Amino acid sequence: MSWRSVRTIYLHEMARFFRTIWQSLASPVLSTVLYFVVFGAAIGGRIQAVEGVPYGAFIVPGLMMLTVLQQSVANASFGIFFPKFSGTIYEYLVAPAGWVEVMLGFVGAAASKAILIALVILLTSFFFVGMHVAHPFWMLAFLVLTATGFSLLGFILGLWAKNFEQLQIVPMMVITPLVFLGGAFYSASMLPPFWEQVARLNPVLYLVSGFRWSFFGIADVPVGVSLGAVALMILVLLAAIRWIFLTGWRLRE
Amino acid sequence: MAPIIEVDHLSKRYAGGTTALDDVSLTIEAGEILALLGPNGAGKTTLISIICGLVTPTQGTVRVGGHDIATDWRAARRMIGLVPQEIALEPFETVANSVRFTRGLYGAPPDEAHLEQVLRSLALWDKRDAPTRALSGGMKRRVLIAKALSHKPQVLFLDEPTAGVDVQLRREMWQVVRELRRSGVTIILTTHYLEEAEEMADRIGVIDRGKLLLVRPKDQLMGEFGRKQLTVELDAPLSALPEGWEGRGITLSADGRSLEYDYDARADRTGIGRLLAELGRLDLGVRDVATRQSSLEEVFMALLAGEQGTGGQGDAR
Numbered sequence: 001m002s003w004r005s006v007r008t009i010y011l012h013e014m015a016r017f018f019r020t021i022w023q024s025l026a027s028p029v030l031s032t033v034l035y036f037v038v039f040g041a042a043i044g045g046r047i048q049a050v051e052g053v054p055y056g057a058f059i060v061p062g063l064m065m066l067t068v069l070q071q072s073v074a075n076a077s078f079g080i081f082f083p084k085f086s087g088t089i090y091e092y093l094v095a096p097a098g099w100v101e102v103m104l105g106f107v108g109a110a111a112s113k114a115i116l117i118a119l120v121i122l123l124t125s126f127f128f129v130g131m132h133v134a135h136p137f138w139m140l141a142f143l144v145l146t147a148t149g150f151s152l153l154g155f156i157l158g159l160w161a162k163n164f165e166q167l168q169i170v171p172m173m174v175i176t177p178l179v180f181l182g183g184a185f186y187s188a189s190m191l192p193p194f195w196e197q198v199a200r201l202n203p204v205l206y207l208v209s210g211f212r213w214s215f216f217g218i219a220d221v222p223v224g225v226s227l228g229a230v231a232l233m234i235l236v237l238l239a240a241i242r243w244i245f246l247t248g249w250r251l252r253e
Numbered sequence: 254m255a256p257i258i259e260v261d262h263l264s265k266r267y268a269g270g271t272t273a274l275d276d277v278s279l280t281i282e283a284g285e286i287l288a289l290l291g292p293n294g295a296g297k298t299t300l301i302s303i304i305c306g307l308v309t310p311t312q313g314t315v316r317v318g319g320h321d322i323a324t325d326w327r328a329a330r331r332m333i334g335l336v337p338q339e340i341a342l343e344p345f346e347t348v349a350n351s352v353r354f355t356r357g358l359y360g361a362p363p364d365e366a367h368l369e370q371v372l373r374s375l376a377l378w379d380k381r382d383a384p385t386r387a388l389s390g391g392m393k394r395r396v397l398i399a400k401a402l403s404h405k406p407q408v409l410f411l412d413e414p415t416a417g418v419d420v421q422l423r424r425e426m427w428q429v430v431r432e433l434r435r436s437g438v439t440i441i442l443t444t445h446y447l448e449e450a451e452e453m454a455d456r457i458g459v460i461d462r463g464k465l466l467l468v469r470p471k472d473q474l475m476g477e478f479g480r481k482q483l484t485v486e487l488d489a490p491l492s493a494l495p496e497g498w499e500g501r502g503i504t505l506s507a508d509g510r511s512l513e514y515d516y517d518a519r520a521d522r523t524g525i526g527r528l529l530a531e532l533g534r535l536d537l538g539v540r541d542v543a544t545r546q547s548s549l550e551e552v553f554m555a556l557l558a559g560e561q562g563t564g565g566q567g568d569a570r
Contacts, residue, residue, distance in 0.1 A: 005357065005358055005359070086343060087337075088341045090307060090341065091400070095355075095360075096360060097359075097360070098327075252308060253309070
């Protein structure tokens, strides 16, 4: 295990982020502001409160989760796909760095970027709604775990993708629908009983629920189940990445 | 001296059924320049890709500096630098940062003095802050070499290092390779340019259709397979070869003004003295005499022709 290799990949990926820092931050912040205007002001004015929490504040964890999921997947998938696209992937494969070093470098950077943007969104949201975070430690823990889990997913996506179209289709066709149907803007208890049961099959529901609990102390599913779900997700994805590197699938001939 | 690379019964069959390498065994001594020659698809790139870790072999073993590339891959890879055939660089990265990145990836601590020495030796120091996308093709290729040297490898693989570069740059590259060898780096290069192998290599390996046909010191290869040719220009044209000269490797040119004699330069008796004496005895005036050594290209073509004729019996020593 070479920590210097991990650090090199991590800093290299973060440098790409900081080269375009304003574009990286402006887009998600602008989107958040729009969500507050549309969901918070226009619709929220009619909903008033969900389980005692003003609707504008209720959607903040969901908005942060939406951004974390999208940014984690996008950053990690692009991070590893770009060397494949440009041909520089050979450097990672011939270096004395194993799958753990390469994965930690890319996934660590992607998760860091997503967390940073999520925290900027949290700061932005304070301009629109008055709220406080009930469990700051657990809020950060859920943020880190979720960013890590979906960065791992994005990393696999980048390894799998053969072109930019494939790189974009999974976030567009899978991640975004899962987030919107995962209780980002509503509580699962607001759904009819049948659809509430269907929603419980959505893994994102557990992440949003746990994250919302860290803010307001309310959750659709027990917090322990949320933590277990994200931990299980991380373990399964780590096993998949290990298999990819050891077999050379889509990497080595 | 112990070999720095030992390739033992290495084979690679791709999923589609293509056999890219077929039971190749080879040893490479520390400090030498080995050129791997072969036509497109011969297996040259597959061989070095396996040694470097880019391709997984179907069977066989490779040891680099005594380290097995499968079981002790970290130690083996630390000894290796690879310059790939295709130019692949991050376009927005500067030259210096690109080299620093590779060094870090290999787990080596920063060494600005070494960075400067490598960039200066490759005439890249003035371009150290330039983004790689702004460089010419030749400079990009030199950046690839700088990256491959960033962690001070003991073995450097150059896959078609001068493909597509102009003659002047090619000669500059040769100079760089010679200097690397002088510094103790073992160099394995694949090339289409036979002139390149002839100019630089200590030993030459010939690969065709996945088989390593032979590996020989360059001079031995030229002597063993290369023929010398004596050309005698005559004062007056001949209508036919003199009687009794047939079957001795002597041919008369179409205009009858010159004789060509193929001989083995390493033989005890080349037959040149006898030929010149016979010309004098027949009172045939000689205007000029010249000799020519077979080029490596001719040797290479002869080898491939022989291989196709014998069905692939190689001799890779």
